[in-house]
Amino acid sequence: MTEEIDFILDSTKESMEGSIAHLEKEFLNIRAGKASPAMLGSVFVDYYGSATPLSQVAKISVPDARTITLQPFEKNMLQVIEKAIMIANIGFNPMNNGDLIIISVPPLTEERRRELAKQAKTEAEDAKIGVRNVRKDANSDIKKLEKDGTSEDICKSAEESVQKLTDTFIRKIDELLVVKEAEIMKV
Numbered sequence: 411m412t413e414e415i416d417f418i419l420d421s422t423k424e425s426m427e428g429s430i431a432h433l434e435k436e437f438l439n440i441r442a443g444k445a446s447p448a449m450l451g452s453v454f455v456d457y458y459g460s461a462t463p464l465s466q467v468a469k470i471s472v473p474d475a476r477t478i479t480l481q482p483f484e485k486n487m488l489q490v491i492e493k494a495i496m497i498a499n500i501g502f503n504p505m506n507n508g509d510l511i512i513i514s515v516p517p518l519t520e521e522r523r524r525e526l527a528k529q530a531k532t533e534a535e536d537a538k539i540g541v542r543n544v545r546k547d548a549n550s551d552i553k554k555l556e557k558d559g560t561s562e563d564i565c566k567s568a569e570e571s572v573q574k575l576t577d578t579f580i581r582k583i584d585e586l587l588v589v590k591e592a593e594i595m596k597v
Contacts, residue, residue: 414555415568422548422572426579429540433583436533437590440526444475445515449502455487455494467491468511480504480511518594526594534587538580545576 438448453464464470467487468480482488488506495504495513502513518526549569556565 412564415552415560415564418548418551418555419568419571419575422544423575425544426541426575429537429544430579430582430586432540433533433537433586437530437586440530440533440590440594445472445478445513447472447478449500449515450478450480450495450498452500453494453498455491457487457490464491464494476515476517478502478513478515480513481509482511523594527591530587530590530594534583537583541576541579541583545572548572 438446439451447465447470450464450470454461455464455467456462457467464480467484468482468491471479471481473479480491482491488508488511492504492506492511495502495511502515505512505514549572552565552568552572556562
């Protein structure tokens with residue numbers, strides 16, 4: 411019977427780690443003042459009829475903290491990429507010089523920093539909800555095992571382990587949020 415408990419605990423931990431990984435990925439999309447290729451992660455280009463990530467149709471580089479340059483692999487993609495960046499509505503105004511697309515990353519205003527910090531809080535809260543849902547599922551699986559004859563002591567111990575995992579991952583989410591907020595608010 412403890413094999414089943416171990417399986418539940420392992421899959422619970424794995425799912426909670428997935429919530430953390432998703433949160434870190436979402437935090438990459440929230441810009442913190444300086445230019446980064448990750449800022450364009452949500453941009454998809456119409457490449458011969460299919461939506462393709464920008465990174466697959468152009469070389470993205472960051473020559474300095476306020477500039478992103480894009481060099482398309484095919485010259486005829488310049489206007490398409492420019493249009494895709496405008497449609498993505500990420501607050502950038504791309505400039506096309508015939509060879510490259512240059513994006514100037516404007517410095518963040520205090521108001522925009524607060525909005526981004528609020529967005530980061532929302533993402534962290536979503537991750538916490540995900541972790542709590544995983545805890546709920548694990549506890550219901552443990553309850554089923556208890557009904558099927560697993561000893562009450564083993565089930566109580568398993569529920570405590572699930573709660574410890576939950577507390578650990580919630581703490582980790584809070585730590586990630588503090589770091590991201592500091593990064594956003596730093597001028």
